[in-house]
Amino acid sequence: MTRRRIRHAFYVAPALALIALFVYYPIVENVRLSLFKFSVFRPGMRYVGLENYRQAFQDPVFWHALLNNVCYAVTSVVFQVGAALVLAAVLEELIGRRLRGVLRAVYFIPAAVSMTVAGLLFQFLYQPDAGLVNGALDAVGLGGLRHDWLGDTATSIWGVINMSQWQSFGYTTMLLTVAVQRIPRELYEAATVDGAGRIRTFFHVTVPMVREMTTLLIILTVSGAFLVFNEVMVMTGGGPANSSQVLGTWLYTSAFTGDDMGYAAAIGTVIFLITFVAGALQLLHSRRKAVAV
Amino acid sequence: MRRTPATAAGCLLAVLLTLLSGCGQPPVRATADNFRLAGRPQGHLTVLEKWADPEYAPYFKAAVRAYEKRNPGVTIDLQAVGDQPYKDRLAVLAASRELPDIYFAWPGRYARKFADGKLAADLTGQLRGTRWGRSFEPDALDAFTFGGRSYGVPLTMDAKVFAYNEKIFAKAGVERVPRTFPELLTACDRIRKAGYTPLAFGNQYGWPAGHLLTQFNAMEVPATVLARDYDGAKGAFTHPGYVRALGDLARLRQRCMPSGGTSISHESAQAQLLYGKAAMQYIETLEFSYLDESGGAPKRFAEHWNFFTMPAIPGAQGSPRAVAGGTDGLLVSNTSPHKALAVDFLKFLTGRTQARAMVRELGWLSAVKGTADAARLPGLAGAQRTLARHEMSVWLDTRTDDKIVNPYLAAADSVLGSKATPEQAVRAVRRGAENARRFGVRP
Numbered sequence: 155m156t157r158r159r160i161r162h163a164f165y166v167a168p169a170l171a172l173i174a175l176f177v178y179y180p181i182v183e184n185v186r187l188s189l190f191k192f193s194v195f196r197p198g199m200r201y202v203g204l205e206n207y208r209q210a211f212q213d214p215v216f217w218h219a220l221l222n223n224v225c226y227a228v229t230s231v232v233f234q235v236g237a238a239l240v241l242a243a244v245l246e247e248l249i250g251r252r253l254r255g256v257l258r259a260v261y262f263i264p265a266a267v268s269m270t271v272a273g274l275l276f277q278f279l280y281q282p283d284a285g286l287v288n289g290a291l292d293a294v295g296l297g298g299l300r301h302d303w304l305g306d307t308a309t310s311i312w313g314v315i316n317m318s319q320w321q322s323f324g325y326t327t328m329l330l331t332v333a334v335q336r337i338p339r340e341l342y343e344a345a346t347v348d349g350a351g352r353i354r355t356f357f358h359v360t361v362p363m364v365r366e367m368t369t370l371l372i373i374l375t376v377s378g379a380f381l382v383f384n385e386v387m388v389m390t391g392g393g394p395a396n397s398s399q400v401l402g403t404w405l406y407t408s409a410f411t412g413d414d415m416g417y418a419a420a421i422g423t424v425i426f427l428i429t430f431v432a433g434a435l436q437l438l439h440s441r442r443k444a445v446a447v
Numbered sequence: 448m449r450r451t452p453a454t455a456a457g458c459l460l461a462v463l464l465t466l467l468s469g470c471g472q473p474p475v476r477a478t479a480d481n482f483r484l485a486g487r488p489q490g491h492l493t494v495l496e497k498w499a500d501p502e503y504a505p506y507f508k509a510a511v512r513a514y515e516k517r518n519p520g521v522t523i524d525l526q527a528v529g530d531q532p533y534k535d536r537l538a539v540l541a542a543s544r545e546l547p548d549i550y551f552a553w554p555g556r557y558a559r560k561f562a563d564g565k566l567a568a569d570l571t572g573q574l575r576g577t578r579w580g581r582s583f584e585p586d587a588l589d590a591f592t593f594g595g596r597s598y599g600v601p602l603t604m605d606a607k608v609f610a611y612n613e614k615i616f617a618k619a620g621v622e623r624v625p626r627t628f629p630e631l632l633t634a635c636d637r638i639r640k641a642g643y644t645p646l647a648f649g650n651q652y653g654w655p656a657g658h659l660l661t662q663f664n665a666m667e668v669p670a671t672v673l674a675r676d677y678d679g680a681k682g683a684f685t686h687p688g689y690v691r692a693l694g695d696l697a698r699l700r701q702r703c704m705p706s707g708g709t710s711i712s713h714e715s716a717q718a719q720l721l722y723g724k725a726a727m728q729y730i731e732t733l734e735f736s737y738l739d740e741s742g743g744a745p746k747r748f749a750e751h752w753n754f755f756t757m758p759a760i761p762g763a764q765g766s767p768r769a770v771a772g773g774t775d776g777l778l779v780s781n782t783s784p785h786k787a788l789a790v791d792f793l794k795f796l797t798g799r800t801q802a803r804a805m806v807r808e809l810g811w812l813s814a815v816k817g818t819a820d821a822a823r824l825p826g827l828a829g830a831q832r833t834l835a836r837h838e839m840s841v842w843l844d845t846r847t848d849d850k851i852v853n854p855y856l857a858a859a860d861s862v863l864g865s866k867a868t869p870e871q872a873v874r875a876v877r878r879g880a881e882n883a884r885r886f887g888v889r890p
Contacts (some may be wrong), residue, residue, distance in 0.1 A: 191886075194542035195564035197474050209886045215853075281715075282708030304706020307651075307866050310710075391652050394710070395860035395867075396853070410535050413560070413849045415542075417886070 181426060187419035194415060206420035216421065219399040222311045226318070226400065227379035235320045235371045241323075243329035243360050247352070258331065261324030269321070273388030276317040280304050304390050307397035314389050314398055318382070319415075327369055333367035334360060369440035376436070377429040401425050421435040451636035477781045478752050483574055484787045489520025492785055492792060493547035496525070496777070497539075502736070506808050514795050521788065541566055546780040548789045552599055554590035554773045555846035556677075561778055562598040568779040568786055573599045579794055587814035590774040599776040600793045601814035603805075605659050605733045606772035606834050608754040614747075615643050615726040624755040626696065631758050635703035638726045645704035647715030647725035656859035657844045657852075658771050659699070659729060662757050663692035665769035665840035673765070673840075677847040682880040684873060686701055686762055693759060693869035697862050703727075709863055721748050731772075732830040736810035739824055754826060756833060770837040773845065774814055799888045850887065854879025 188206050192199035210216045222265045245254050264272065267340050271389060282302040292300065303313045345355045361368075379394070383402035386392060392399040399407070402422055409418035457587035496508055504527050507536075511523045526547070528536055533551065540546050546566060552558040561567040574580035574588060574597040583601055591599025609631075611624070616634075619641035625631035635645035650656045664673060668688035676682040700709075703723075717737065721744050736742040740749045750830035759767040777796075779789045795801060802815035810824040810829055819831035844852050859873045867875070 168828070189602040193560070193564070194538050195560040197564065197568060205886070209882075211880075215857075281711055283705065284614075288707075300707070302710050305708040305710025305864065307861070307864055389712075393653055393857070393860055394650075394864055407853060410538055411849060411853060413538070 164195050175194055184419050184422050189414060190416045190419075193413050195413065199416075203414065206417045209417055209425075210420055210424065214406055215396045215399055216401075218396060219401045219404040220424075222398065222400045223380050223382070225311065226315055226382055227376045229315050229319065230322070230375040230379045231372055233377050234322050234375045235330075235368055238326040238362070238371075239330050239364065239368065240356075241327050242334050243356055245327070245331060246334045256330060261327050263324065264321045265325035265328075267321065269384045270388050272317060272321050273385050276313070276320075277304065277389055280313050304398075305394055307395050310390050310394060310398040311400075314385050317389065318385055322375075326375070329371065330364060330367060333364040335355070337363040365440060369436055373433045373436050376432045380425055380429050380432075450558050459628040467609065468547050472586065477565060478786065479785050480572075480786065482570075482787050482790050487520060488518040488787050488788055488791050490522075490788045492521070492523045492549065492788055494523060494525045494792075495533075495537070495547040495551045496527050496531060496551040497530055499527035499529050499742045501741070503809055506805060510796055510801060510804075513801075514792055517795075521792075523792070524754060545886075546782060548779065548780055548783040548785050549777050549793065552591075552776055552778050553842070553845040554599075554601075554776065555841040556848065557845040558591050558599050558776065558778065559593050562593050562596070565781055567598040568781045568783070568789075569596050569598060569836065570600065570779065570790070571595075573597075573790055574600070582797070582799070582816060583814050584816055587774040587776075588841075590841060591776050591786075599778045600797060601833055602797065603733065603775045603833075604772070604812040604814050604834060604839075605731050605775065606734045606756075606812075606830065606837070606839065607662060607729055608756050608770075608830070608833070609727045609732055610720065610730050610735075610738060610752055610754045611727040612720065612723065612725075612748060613751045613753055615641070615723065619643065619726065624753075625758045628760040632698060632702045639702075643723075644719060644725040645727060646699070646705075647716040647719040647728040648704045649708050649711040649713045650709040650860070650863060651712045653856040653860065654842075654844060655713050655729070656696070656863055657856050658731075658842065659696055660692060660847075660855065660859050661771035661840055661843040662769065663695045663760075664689065664765070665771065665838075666757065666760050666765045666767060666841065667692040667695070667763045668765045670766060670838075676880070677843075682851060682883065684877050684880055686764075689759075689876070690869045691763070691872045693858065693862050693872050696859060697792045697865075697869060700863050700865075704863075721745060726838045730836075731812055732827070735824050735826050735830065738826075739810070742810075752826075754830070756837065766838050766840075769840045770834070771842065772834070773842045774839075776814070817858070848880075848883050848887075850883035851876070851879050854882075855885075 189201060189203060190199040191202050191205070245257060249257060267275075278284075280303040282288065282300075283306060285303075287303060288300045291297060301309060303309050341359050341363065342355060345359050350358065381402060382400050383406070385407070386398055386400050386403045390398040392403040396404075401424065405418045405421040406427070408414050408421060412418075458463055458786065460537050461619070466879060494511070496507065498504060507525060511525045515521055515523060537546075537550060540550075541561070541564070544566075548718075552567075553559060558567070561577075562569075574583075577816075580588065580597075584604065587601035587604055588597065590601060591597060599783060615638060616622075617640040619634070621637055622636045625634050638645040668686050670686070672686045676684050676686070705719075716725070717730070717734075720728040721738070730738075738744050738749060738752055740746055777793060779786055779793070784788055797815055799815060799818065802813040802818045803821035805811055805816045806813050806821040806827070807823055810822065810827060812819065812827065812834065819828045820830050822831075843855060847855065854876050858867065858872035862872050
């Protein structure tokens, strides 16, 4: 028995070593660095305990970035999980087979566009003078709503969030479509026999039966929303006036513009804790509500 | 041993504590300051700079090839990366103490970080009182001098000016270039009335507003006060000139900039100037090449443009002769085992022949004296004369403490977006300065 265990451990060890080296060691190292003040340009590090965390709690940009991440997460869950599930169900239940295939491809195409290209594309769309969005508003007689979408502190982050939904919506719809297809038809037939309408069937058959997929997507979208970086960097760089900063870009700015590496590490630790806790809670919640077929 | 969560947590804590007591920042292993070549130049050099644009990169590649041809025993690995990635890459290399032998640096505090961290070689002996040192414009050399020691070799000179379309000025009835700031605002009103955007302005990445504030601060605030405040350890920003400077920015926004918004890029804004939609743009002299037909400008613009510096601001307490600008330069790594070879290459690169080639081919102003007459671009010789009459005020974002840059640029954004008054914006800058003192990285 012991020999067998040793043999098993031997096979598992390389993977464990790699995970420890490339996943857990950086996390621990990041926590360690968050307890120091240091510059990449100067030798030496000053131990400051939890001062970097105190700095974060007193930093209005940190809180604003966190709020932007929360807005990002909530919007992403609503669109990329909620609305995408509705669309997946509609595609499967109401749309003819041929058109369904075309629509799936149409919805999926944005997911195949690189984030940088999509960001630049939306920058053009949002341009205050020559952008398509303001042009479209003019064309339908809503010229009064013209706006510098990415240049106004009130709308900049929403401009980025919109782009992100456009890009990821089709991808999550595809995943949910696969989940919906795997639901046994008998359940729908039984619901119909019991007199359930389409909406009731959706909430009492489709939603519970795709819980595993929705759980996975919620974890992915929520953690993705807290790890967001590229789209903000490409479209606004966190501006104007830090209005579109998210934790990822504020970490980057603190590290590479502010040369405050310890503070950046503290922000990194906060991001890790948030995504870890969100993932763990969601997993626990879904295990309790798991439906067996 | 029982496997419990407490045991696991204990192991994790032990690992953490071990790490805590362990490694720190790697030390800088400086090499000896031996700048004397033993015999003919030979060896391998690594160079990292930020002129990756296709219109600039060939000049530097050709310069490297020319040096290698002249010195067959030398090979040079030249790497060029874009402006923003350059900062990130250099920070990573600095952190790992693996800087290339020669690397680019912006003037002011940016270069000073390398000098203070002993990451840049002290070139005082090579540049002070020597023939090579005397070949540079004194202002350019001073941009890399800290505590009386020289750490950088200046390469280019740059200044911010208003490039303008002469035809639009004439159509709008603006008969002469503005001599005072109120005259500039009046000219903007006339140009707007004539159906043009007075000042093309794209502030997508924040630095164009930073350049304007560099200019306004230098004109509104006495130089000694500026020098104290831009240093994070002492900055208080209580001088009334700071509020006035942001007020100047607000007036310029209101009367000269596009009404739609300023979230476009500086380059997109430049297209408005080149294609006759806008009358002016606040640009760097390094950008003059884009205003020429050879740089892609349409003929009808290329033949009818000129420039002027920021006009004087009545009642301002700073320097009326200030012009926002900077000197780009190259530093030698203090850990380089080839310091003598690096200096020899830099002497070649900033020699009169090569400097004149740079002015001629790239249309940049050189930090080397007596090279402006090599220019082919219209306006460049005039820019050199203008610079000679003005005092250079180094870019705010490379001159101020790192922790003040973000609050300052954010304050400028707020004023441009009419989200804050100049007074509120300066209060935000003061909070940033206070944070720089409280949570500063420096010991």
